[in-house]
Amino acid sequence: MVQVKLQHVNKSFGKTEVIRNVDLEIQKGEFVVFVGPSGCGKSTLLRLIAGLETLTSGEIAIADKTVTDLPPSKRGIAMVFQSYALYPHMTVFHNMAFSLDLQGFPKKEIRARVEKAAKILQMESLLDRKPAALSGGQRQRVAIGRAIVRNPDVFLFDEPLSNLDAALRHDTRGEIARLHSQLDATTIYVTHDQVEAMTLADKIVVLKDGEVMQIGKPMELFNMPANEFVAGFLGSPKMNFFDGVLGIIGSEGNIAGFSGQGMALENIRLVSTEKKSGTTARLGIRPQHLELNPKGWLKGTVTLIERLGTETIIELMSPEKILFRYATSEQIDLSAGQEARFSFDIDKAHIF
Amino acid sequence: MITRTFSHLVLALIVFIWVVPFVALVSTSLRSETEAKTSGFWTAFTPTVLGHRFSTHDRGTTAEFVDMSGNIFERLNGEKSGFPVSGEVQSILIKTRIADPENPSKTKLIRKLVPAGEPLEVRGGSFVYQSNGDFTWTFPEATAPKPKKLDAFINQDPVFGADAYIEVLFDNKKVPNALISSFIVTIPATIIPITIAAFAAYAFAWMTFPGRDWLFVLVVSLMVVPTQLAFLPILQGFSGIASWATALNAWLTDCEINDSCQVASKSFASLWITHTAFGLPLAIYLLRNYIVGLPKELLQSARIDGASHLQIFTRLIIPLSVPALASFSIFQFLWVWNDLIVALYIGPNNSSDLVFPIRLQKQLGTFKDQLHLLNASAVISMIVPVIVFLSMQRYFIRGLLAGSVKGG
Numbered sequence: 001m002v003q004v005k006l007q008h009v010n011k012s013f014g015k016t017e018v019i020r021n022v023d024l025e026i027q028k029g030e031f032v033v034f035v036g037p038s039g040c041g042k043s044t045l046l047r048l049i050a051g052l053e054t055l056t057s058g059e060i061a062i063a064d065k066t067v068t069d070l071p072p073s074k075r076g077i078a079m080v081f082q083s084y085a086l087y088p089h090m091t092v093f094h095n096m097a098f099s100l101d102l103q104g105f106p107k108k109e110i111r112a113r114v115e116k117a118a119k120i121l122q123m124e125s126l127l128d129r130k131p132a133a134l135s136g137g138q139r140q141r142v143a144i145g146r147a148i149v150r151n152p153d154v155f156l157f158d159e160p161l162s163n164l165d166a167a168l169r170h171d172t173r174g175e176i177a178r179l180h181s182q183l184d185a186t187t188i189y190v191t192h193d194q195v196e197a198m199t200l201a202d203k204i205v206v207l208k209d210g211e212v213m214q215i216g217k218p219m220e221l222f223n224m225p226a227n228e229f230v231a232g233f234l235g236s237p238k239m240n241f242f243d244g245v246l247g248i249i250g251s252e253g254n255i256a257g258f259s260g261q262g263m264a265l266e267n268i269r270l271v272s273t274e275k276k277s278g279t280t281a282r283l284g285i286r287p288q289h290l291e292l293n294p295k296g297w298l299k300g301t302v303t304l305i306e307r308l309g310t311e312t313i314i315e316l317m318s319p320e321k322i323l324f325r326y327a328t329s330e331q332i333d334l335s336a337g338q339e340a341r342f343s344f345d346i347d348k349a350h351i352f
Numbered sequence: 353m354i355t356r357t358f359s360h361l362v363l364a365l366i367v368f369i370w371v372v373p374f375v376a377l378v379s380t381s382l383r384s385e386t387e388a389k390t391s392g393f394w395t396a397f398t399p400t401v402l403g404h405r406f407s408t409h410d411r412g413t414t415a416e417f418v419d420m421s422g423n424i425f426e427r428l429n430g431e432k433s434g435f436p437v438s439g440e441v442q443s444i445l446i447k448t449r450i451a452d453p454e455n456p457s458k459t460k461l462i463r464k465l466v467p468a469g470e471p472l473e474v475r476g477g478s479f480v481y482q483s484n485g486d487f488t489w490t491f492p493e494a495t496a497p498k499p500k501k502l503d504a505f506i507n508q509d510p511v512f513g514a515d516a517y518i519e520v521l522f523d524n525k526k527v528p529n530a531l532i533s534s535f536i537v538t539i540p541a542t543i544i545p546i547t548i549a550a551f552a553a554y555a556f557a558w559m560t561f562p563g564r565d566w567l568f569v570l571v572v573s574l575m576v577v578p579t580q581l582a583f584l585p586i587l588q589g590f591s592g593i594a595s596w597a598t599a600l601n602a603w604l605t606d607c608e609i610n611d612s613c614q615v616a617s618k619s620f621a622s623l624w625i626t627h628t629a630f631g632l633p634l635a636i637y638l639l640r641n642y643i644v645g646l647p648k649e650l651l652q653s654a655r656i657d658g659a660s661h662l663q664i665f666t667r668l669i670i671p672l673s674v675p676a677l678a679s680f681s682i683f684q685f686l687w688v689w690n691d692l693i694v695a696l697y698i699g700p701n702n703s704s705d706l707v708f709p710i711r712l713q714k715q716l717g718t719f720k721d722q723l724h725l726l727n728a729s730a731v732i733s734m735i736v737p738v739i740v741f742l743s744m745q746r747y748f749i750r751g752l753l754a755g756s757v758k759g760g
Contacts, residue, residue, distance in 0.1 A: 079656050089671040099657035103658055146657075
């Protein structure tokens with residue numbers, strides 16, 4: 001069942017187009033993450049769904065109801081802001097009760113709903129405090145609690161973890177995931193952090209310059225990126241790219257050969273299917289998929305070694321002066337200036 | 353470190369410059385008339401030598417005696433009410449005749465200061481006093497002398513009393529009336545503009561309507577219009593309104609019978625309107641700048657929660673703007689309370705409705721010689737803004753927004 005539906009959504013500020021022709025369907029109970037570099041329009045898209053910005057053209061429907069011209073409060077959404085946006089002069093209880101109070105709910109029901117939400121978030125003891133007396137994580141929880149009491153059709157999160165420190169971010173991420181499965185609520189979550197996107201999402205929407213680059217399950221995007229941008233954006237360290245020439249294209253058009261950088265390879269997944277044989281192309285391979293092999297076809301000189309404990313990342317320079325990385329969980333014995341050779345499973349390479 | 357010391361010094365200097373006149377005003381108002389007139393306020397806190405005239409005994413006493421004893425301070429404090437004199441008697445000024453050294457056949461009138469313990473001749477008797485004020489007056493034989501007035505120089509202990517306040521507050525109704533009139537003018541002239549300005553400021557900050565920025569520029573540019581420039585048109589306007597009101601009064605009521613149709617053009621209401629008009633630009637400017645600085649997310653969150661503009665205004669903006677509202681109301685209160693010129697031109701001019709600054713200005717004429725009374729009135733007029741400031745000051749709490757948004 002489709003809970004949120006975006007059709008041909010466009011938004012421009014003056015002459016700047018911020019969102020370009022976005023089509024999107026979100027199923028009920030799905031956890032969707034908008035991810036992209038800063039300025040890609042992911043927050044604007046969320047605010048368009050929330051009704052804080054008006055569409056230039058297009059249509060938005062939430063729970064089978066067109067909401068394009070409705071004010072935020074009538075859309076059945078609740079939003080958690082990056083800055084929490086708690087009302088500083090009200091106690092936690094009143095912060096959470098504010099929307100219900102405005103809707104004219106009876107006092108008893110307000111209390112019951114707030115207390116229920118507080119219980120879910122394990123913050124019953126905080127209800128009488130003011131936001132100033134709370135820690136960052138607690139404020140975050142109040143902001144989420146404020147969304148829960150409204151019992152919305154869709155939860156919207158706008159980079160909710162970016163103000164927390166690393167340890168707390170990890171915990172809260174887990175809590176949001178737990179909360180989502182507990183409430184079974186449709187959630188749209190905006191972040192620039194690909195780790196959050198990969199761990200939380202049922203479906204990731206990658207955006208760039210206001211356009212949707214790819215929509216899909218996290219591992220789908222990771223294994224089968226639809227374009228060079230998605231391939232480079234997801235995964236850490238970044239995917240390696242090598243310039244070269246497109247070889248013979250297979251009969252079904254989805255595999256091709258590649259030559260360049262001293263490599264001559266066959267049967268590699270071709271992503272840019274519109275390209276013709278003989279034109280320039282780029283080969284992409286993730287650092288994790290390289291294998292140290294003395295007979296390998298990829299050669300490089302070590303320039304930097306980063307030992308992270310669980311992982312070692314080695315930065316190398318190819319003879320053609322292209323920087324690439326090799327990542328491995330083994331604690332290998334290499335040092336700067338040394339030469340190394342690599343091979344890789346060609347099933348894991350892509351041509352863009 | 354050096355700059356901090358320097359700024360502390362400058363601060364101390366500023367505090368000193370501000371506090372000295374205040375201390376002068378208060379101390380003078382608490383002194384006796386003589387003291388206030390004859391010595392500066394800085395002598396009020398240390399013993400001061402002052403002349404006092406006392407009489408040796410009460411008039412009409414006919415009992416004869418050979419020696420009489422008494423106390424100068426008892427005599428002094430028995431006669432006067434108010435400021436009790438204490439301290440030590442330094443000398444008594446006496447006029448006496450002595451043999452003229454240049455002309456042996458004649459005597460000469462001299463004045464001299466007789467120190468304590470030394471006898472002086474008073475009405476044929478020998479008058480001896482001690483510095484603590486005890487005196488004995490001894491005659492060769494029993495007599496009943498008339499009381500003698502003597503001038504004693506007394507090194508007097510500091511003494512303060514609220515007599516001047518009692519006099520200005522209770523002797524007649526001028527100062528209490530002025531106090532009430534000032535409140536009648538000031539309170540609405542503070543509340544009305546701040547109420548209007550808060551609404552306007554919210555609209556300028558968070559509502560979108562055509563011409564908003566130009567309208568705001570216009571409002572801000574009104575701040576430079578000097579009050580004096582507008583007096584004539586304002587007066588004309590008010591007298592026009594007053595004549596309309598008079599005509600309306602005559603038409604609607606039967607005021608002709610007792611000839612009470614006239615509606616005054618200068619009234620408290622005209623002061624309220626004028627102060628509101630001249631206070632609004634600054635108020636709107638200050639409040640708008642404060643309100644526009646409130647976190648945008650708060651308002652958006654309230655919008656998602658379903659609050660209308662009015663609800664956002666009353667439940668979010670007003671509670672969060674208390675520091676700005678408080679600081680502007682202090683400004684406006686002080687300005688209206690201390691205002692003389694607008695009140696003179698536009699305010700009511702019958703004696704019982706005069707506001708405090710006008711009353712003070714009038715007292716400057718009548719109390720020219722009675723500094724203590726003048727200062728007492730001044731302190732009364734000053735105490736109100738001080739109370740207002742101190743009570744509002746607690747709203748200037750920093751970080752009222754702490755905890756609402758990031759970095760808070």
